[in-house]
Amino acid sequence: xxxxxxxxxxxxxxxxxxxxxxxxxxxxxxxxxxxxxxxxxxxxxxxxxxxxxxxxxxxxxxxxxxxxxxxxxxxxxxxxxxxxxxxxxxxxxxxxxxxxxxxxxxxxxxxxxxxxxxxxxxxxxxxxxxxxxxxxxxxxxxxxxxxxxxxxxxxxxxxxxxxxxxxxxxxxxxxxxxxxxxxxxxxxxxxxxxxxxxxxxxxxxxxxxxxxxxxxxxxxxxxxxxxxxxxxxxxxxxxxxxxxxxxxxxxxxxxxxxxx
Amino acid sequence: xxxxxxxxxxxxxxxxxxxxxxxxxxxxxxxxxxxxxxxxxxxxxxxxxxxxxxxxxxxxxxxxxxxxxxxxxxxxxxxxxxxxxxxxxxxxxxxxxxxxxxxxxxxxxxxxxxxxxxxxxxxxxxxxxxxxxxxxxxxxxxxxxxxxxxxxxxxxxxxxxxxxxxxxxxxxxxxxxxxxxxxxxxxxxxxxxxxxxxxxxxxxxxxxxxxxxxxxxxxxxxxxxxxxxxxxxxxxxxxxxxxxxxxxxxxxxxxxxxx
Numbered sequence: 110x111x112x113x114x115x116x117x118x119x120x121x122x123x124x125x126x127x128x129x130x131x132x133x134x135x136x137x138x139x140x141x142x143x144x145x146x147x148x149x150x151x152x153x154x155x156x157x158x159x160x161x162x163x164x165x166x167x168x169x170x171x172x173x174x175x176x177x178x179x180x181x182x183x184x185x186x187x188x189x190x191x192x193x194x195x196x197x198x199x200x201x202x203x204x205x206x207x208x209x210x211x212x213x214x215x216x217x218x219x220x221x222x223x224x225x226x227x228x229x230x231x232x233x234x235x236x237x238x239x240x241x242x243x244x245x246x247x248x249x250x251x252x253x254x255x256x257x258x259x260x261x262x263x264x265x266x267x268x269x270x271x272x273x274x275x276x277x278x279x280x281x282x283x284x285x286x287x288x289x290x291x292x293x294x295x296x297x298x299x300x301x302x303x304x305x306x307x308x309x310x311x312x313x314x315x316x317x318x319x320x321x322x323x324x325x326x327x328x329x330x331x332x333x334x335x336x337x338x339x340x341x342x343x344x345x346x347x348x349x350x351x352x353x354x355x356x357x358x359x360x361x362x363x364x365x366x367x368x369x
Numbered sequence: 370x371x372x373x374x375x376x377x378x379x380x381x382x383x384x385x386x387x388x389x390x391x392x393x394x395x396x397x398x399x400x401x402x403x404x405x406x407x408x409x410x411x412x413x414x415x416x417x418x419x420x421x422x423x424x425x426x427x428x429x430x431x432x433x434x435x436x437x438x439x440x441x442x443x444x445x446x447x448x449x450x451x452x453x454x455x456x457x458x459x460x461x462x463x464x465x466x467x468x469x470x471x472x473x474x475x476x477x478x479x480x481x482x483x484x485x486x487x488x489x490x491x492x493x494x495x496x497x498x499x500x501x502x503x504x505x506x507x508x509x510x511x512x513x514x515x516x517x518x519x520x521x522x523x524x525x526x527x528x529x530x531x532x533x534x535x536x537x538x539x540x541x542x543x544x545x546x547x548x549x550x551x552x553x554x555x556x557x558x559x560x561x562x563x564x565x566x567x568x569x570x571x572x573x574x575x576x577x578x579x580x581x582x583x584x585x586x587x588x589x590x591x592x593x594x595x596x597x598x599x600x601x602x603x604x605x606x607x608x609x610x611x612x613x614x615x616x617x618x619x620x621x622x623x624x625x626x627x628x
Contacts, residue, residue: 129445130449132442133441133442133443133446137439137442137446137503137507138439138503138504138584139504140502142499142504145499145500153497178400179400179401182396183397185397186394186397186398189390189397226613228609230577230580231577231590231594231602238418239411239412239414240407240408240411241407241411244400244402244403245401245403245404247401248403315487317487317490318487318488318490321493321580321581328490331490332581335493335494338497347490347494350486350490351482355482355485358481
């Protein structure tokens with residue numbers, strides 16, 4: 110903690126870090142900020158302070174509540190697809206399921222890495238082209254991206270599980286599928302459910318942003334409202350997103366605590 | 370786990386869960402008007418995209434270097450600013466430090482609110498308010514880091530050993546002294562690990578921030594996608610992948626040496 114106790118190596122790395130930070134702070138382009146003026150900022154804040162409650166529900170399918178429901182629907186369906194499809198990928202990519210052929214797992218891990226590597230937004234753009242703009246493109250984008258995420262996490266859990274349990278069952282004569290159904294699934298099910306719920310939370314957040322590229326959800330009206338500078342509408346949409354995400358976080362938090 | 374609690378004995382409970390999940394699935398399909406056959410019907414679009422995508426335009430690579438470095442700079446600066454703000458707030462959000470349930474609940478609620486706003490939406494909002502450019506990206510990353518790291522940090526502070534705190538307060542240390550001499554040494558390595566983790570996440574996030582005008586490599590990604598120049602999109606994504614992989618490996622190594 111004290112300066113004296115620090116090794117030379119830590120000092121050097123800290124100094125390098127400081128130099129890098131200063132370098133990036135000085136070389137970045139701040140010209141964009143020049144258009145900002147305090148009066149404009151006050152204007153935005155005033156607009157954000159007066160949410161347009163009329164947008165909350167007006168009976169049409171273009172109001173806040175139905176769009177939020179759509180966003181949750183996108184996230185829910187996307188996560189469900191991903192969870193179901195991540196399981197077979199886990200079965201190929203977990204090292205402890207393929208003791209004799211470890212090269213098989215490389216393939217599964219490669220698939221996961223490739224799927225995870227693309228930003229969700231890029232998937233959304235691709236699927237908007239494939240299935241046309243709309244919520245379904247968002248579902249596919251989230252689904253495909255989450256396969257990679259969940260596949261990786263599922264595999265890690267599978268590889269970290271207690272192998273003695275499996276050996277015990279094998280000792281009394283269970284075959285491969287019996288060990289899967291009677292040991293691995295009961296052991297991993299709560300963990301996998303917890304991970305899937307966590308990713309549902311994440312998916313709600315990304316579903317809210319995918320509307321930026323035309324993949325349905327709350328993002329599209331938000332970006333229109335921002336571009337037309339109708340801050341009271343921006344405000345109500347942001348409130349809606351924050352409240353929804355917050356409530357879902359709490360609910361999944363309670364369920365995940367019970368699963369543990 | 371007793372026998373009565375296993376899958377085979379509580380099947381009615383599991384049946385209910387399965388029915389609920391099925392209802393969620395059907396409801397979501399109905400809400401999003403999903404038609405899975407569409408994916409296969411329009412697969413020609415997908416193959417057209419992929420066939421151009423697997424021929425990256427390598428001649429464009431030198432022009433990507435500068436925006437990529439800018440992206441890294443944005444995430445570094447944003448991470449550092451976010452961390453500076455996260456440390457005091459994470460201390461305030463634990464009952465260990467404040468010894469008052471209400472104060473820490475209030476700060477936790479505040480941090481929770483910051484975390485709920487999706488990064489890209491925040492970037493879009495900041496771009497509209499502060500203008501297009503890298504500075505807006507830094508601001509977005511800073512807010513995002515603040516929300517993410519402060520939660521991880523207060524969870525770390527909650528699990529510390531109380532002995533050193535009692536020892537320090539027994540010899541008459543005040544709140545500030547306890548925080549610096551009893552709490553900080555216990556969580557410092559964890560904090561450093563979270564800082565690198567945050568940097569990793571931020572590099573990933575900052576590559577798409579440009580899509581809404583917040584600077585970095587995302588700006589080129591956006592324009593190439595808009596021009597349907599998929600060979601270029603491909604090389605941009607490859608560059609992002611490579612950078613993220615390198616940053617991941619480096620920060621993983623540093624984090625492992627810290628813990």
